[in-house]
Amino acid sequence: MNLADKVLAVNDDLPIRTDKPVHSGKVRSVYWLTPQDSRRLIKEKGYPVREDAPLAIMVISDRISAFDCIWHGEQGMQGVPGKGAALNAISNHWFKLFKQQGLADSHILDIPHPFVWIVQKAKPVKIEAICRQYITGSMWRAYNKGERNFCGIKLPEGLTKDQKLPELLITPSTKGILKGIPNVPEVDDVNITRDDIQNNFAAFNFSNQADIQTYENLLTQGFDVISNALAQLDQIFVDTKFEFGYVEDENGQEKLIYMDEVGTPDSSRIWDGTAYQNGDIVENSKEGFRQLLLNHFPDPDILLNKDRMNERSELAKNNALPVDVLMDVSQVYVGIAEKITGEKLNLSDNPKAEIIDILRNQYGLID
Incomplete structure (x- = not known):
């Protein structure tokens, strides 16, 4: 065959x-x-x-x-x-x-x-629920460009690519295009913070x-x-x-x-x-x-x-x-x-x- x-x-x-x-x-x-x-x-x-x-x-x-x-x-x-x-x-x-x-x-x-x-x-809850134990991928790319605030989480200085993070991090993003949420751009798969979710829980289908x-x-x-x-x-x-x-x-x-x-x-x-x-x-x-x-x-x-x-x-x-x-x-x-x-x-x-x-x-x- x-x-x-x-x-x-x-x-x-x-x-x-x-x-x-x-x-x-x-x-x-x-x-x-x-x-x-x-x-x-x-x-x-x-x-x-x-x-x-x-x-x-x-x-x-x-x-x-x-x-x-x-x-x-x-x-x-x-x-x-x-x-x-x-x-x-x-x-x-x-x-x-x-x-x-x-x-x-x-x-x-x-x-x-x-x-x-x-x-x-x-x-469905309209969140891509992402958990990270190591710094790599999009998170590393952002960190490497100098970003120290990722999804509302403050990252320490001196992290290196692919290293284990000090703790497990929850870094959510949107699932689908969500409209009318303050501070959340109307595009798919955009990073959000816990405060965004907390303040607009119904918009995320909670x-x-x-x-x-x-x-x-x-x-x-x-x-x-x-x-x-x-x-x-x-x-x-x-x-x-x-x-x-x-x-x-x-x-x-x-x-x-x-x-x-x-x-x-x-x-x-x-x-x-x-x-x-x-x-x-x-x-x-x-x-x-x-x-x-x-x-x-x-x-x-x-x-x-x-x-x-x-x-x-x-x-x-x-x-x-x-x-x-x-x-x-x-x-x-x-x-x-x-x-x-x-x-x-x-x-x-x-x-x-x-x-x-x-x-x-x-x-x-x-x-």
Whole structure:
């Protein structure tokens, strides 16, 4: 079988019964189930939600995005083999650990296939909740230019690139374009402070002010759980992004949960511990792919400068990356997933056909 066939690149064309448009993000597509199918599955499968809760099927893809663009490879490679299955397996592992340790639930109710989640509808908190244990990436770039105030946090003098920070820092940014909030520019992914959130909690979709503390607790506790587990595998949890939302339980009680993905190579930086002790950075996350792109193209400013987004989109569209580059990325994702879960990742020859078969025969969602 052709390598390109093993990649699930297009994930918004599955014949799942739905009465709403399919929402397709950079990596996942969301199919909202009909109220009838949601009710039927809640009853049949015993999901712990209200009987009329809206459910969705979330299908991950093997697409790879970096610098807000989707990248492709030669020989028709529209993604990275094993990437989707690796991301889901890692997230599933951490969500289970969070639950075992009494942190909070996630939006996932069922996992019919390695590429598929059945989720309940959540009201998302409009914050990219970012936690940092080391100074690197955008934070280092800002610090290196002389900024000492990052997301309202005062940074000490004398920090060096990639060093461990004196304490774990929460450095939030906006999720989506938020309008009418004082001091917050109306652009996606802009850094904000705790005061911004505190003074405008409803604009960020918090139900009440007390939940800001809850979100911070869940963020730092989740970070610590993953960091400690990775340390046992000689891996360093450098920084990560969490997302939160509200759902209702079967009694109609609202609760704050983890949503999207957690602790994956897409949403986090993970470094090899031994290499770091020896003064080297070996990335076990998407950051390695970002660095590769910065080195691959003659003008890295196109990738870093948000004002050059049109040029960046053209760059991604018109440049097929070498197959071995995508296979190296595949090795990183599959390797870290197998390390974290302790299980071999079995890659499907035809994920789309498998998904259709399972959702038709075991869930009755395909006519």
